[in-house]
Amino acid sequence: MKHTLNFLRKLASAFATVLVLGLPCGAVNAGNADAPTRIIIGFAPGGALDALTRLLAERLRTSLGEIILVENKPGASGRMALEAVKRAPPDGKTILITASSPIVMYPLTYKRLPYDPDKDLAPVANLADVPMVVSTSPDQPYKTMPEYVAWVKRHPESPGVGLVALGGGTHFGTxxxxxxxxxxxxxxxxxxxAPMLSDVMGGMLPIGIDAVATQFGLYKAGKLRYLGVLGSKRTALLPDIPTLKEAGVPGFDAVTNWYAAFVPAGTPSATVGRLEKAMIEAVMEPGFRAKLAELGMESSGRPASEVRKLIQAERAQWKPIVEASGFTADE
Structure with missing residues (x-):
């Protein structure tokens, strides 16, 4: 009987070892320093944010000497990704890379949010500026934004303006x-x-507004015409395209879009600083900057302290505009 019990104990121990060895690396190492670092984004693969994140992850694998995984968690206009990072342990192993709207605009436009970006997240670095542009089909009769304005006044039955989401700066500019x-x-x-630009190119939508990065390839192939850049200054990516303000079109001066990295609130400052340094060095490296430019983005490389100031400044700028519009989001 004693020999049988010893044999069973040894067999159970060996079986447990086999199970552990067979588990994925993240399951074995969860909760310790060797666990993979996850970068979570709130959109599907293939977009500008996904391209930036995967380029950055490749650099961080080398500079940090860690396993870096990119996890796409699309849904609810990026809010699902923020919730996932909010709930993660504050150990620097879960990073959010997001566009500015869920951080700046959603607290102003949504009646209920499952997160508070100021309390639940800590900024790490601003990674890239993402210029926005008004585009149309080359077959449309207007070639400039003033010509479009004159055309839509003559054709008020065609008032559609394509956007990828409501409640953001492009919505209020419209x-x-x-x-x-x-x-x-x-x-x-x-x-x-993609579906919005398809309708623009097909002539079913007079104009559309989106990031340069989303449509740069179509523009360079001659399938889209750019009418104007949003924001207060021209972009170096399109030096010959005027801002809407230069074209005499009001409402879009304050519209900006950027990508930044965040971690759960409570992450140790030393850990945040280590990630901040590695990310800024990566996005400001000349080869990285050149790749982003090809994709329609501009490396920014601003530290966490500047990200906090930027968020508060932009939210203060938009608050009276949102309140005056009376718009709220319920979804």
Whole structure:
């Protein structure tokens, strides 16, 4: 009997060892320093944010000497990804890379949010500026933004303006433009840039507004015409394309878009500093900057302290505009 019990104990021990060895690396190492680092983004593979994140992950694997995994968690306009990072342990092993709207605009436009970006997340670094542009089909009769404004005044039955989401700066810019030209422009929200641009190129949508990065290839192939850049200054990516303000079109001066990295609140400052240094060095490296430019993005490399100031400044700028519009999101 004693020999049988000893044999069973040894067999159980060996079986447990086999199970552990067969587990994925992340399951074995969860909760310790050797666990993979996950970078979570709130959109599907193939977009500008995904391209930036995968380029960055490749650099961080070398500079940090760690396993870096990219996890796409699309849904709820990026909010699902923020929730996942909010719930993660504050150990630097879970990183969020997000566009600015879920951080700056959603606290102003959504009645209920399952997160507080100021309390639940800690900024690490601002990685890239993502210029926004108004585009149209080359077959449309207008070649400039003033020509479009004149055209839509003559054709108020065609008021659609393509957007990839409601409640952001492009939405409020459209409402402001509609008021200034006295035409009831209709923001048409799409699930992504691809279907929206398909309707723009097909002539079913007079104009669309999205990131340069989403449509750069189509523009260079001659399938889209750019009418104007959003924001207060031209982008070095498109030096010959005027801002909408230069074109005499109001409402879009304050519209910006950027990608930044965050970790769960409570992550040790030394850990945040280590990630900040590695990320800024990566995005400011000349080869990295050149790759981003090819994709329609501009490396920024701003530290966490500047990210905090940027968020507060942009939110303060948009708050009275949002409140005056009366718009709220319920989804």
């Amino acid at each position: 409402l402001s433009l509609a008021k200034s030209i006295n035409v009831p422009l209709t923001p048409a929200a799409y699930r992504g840039g």
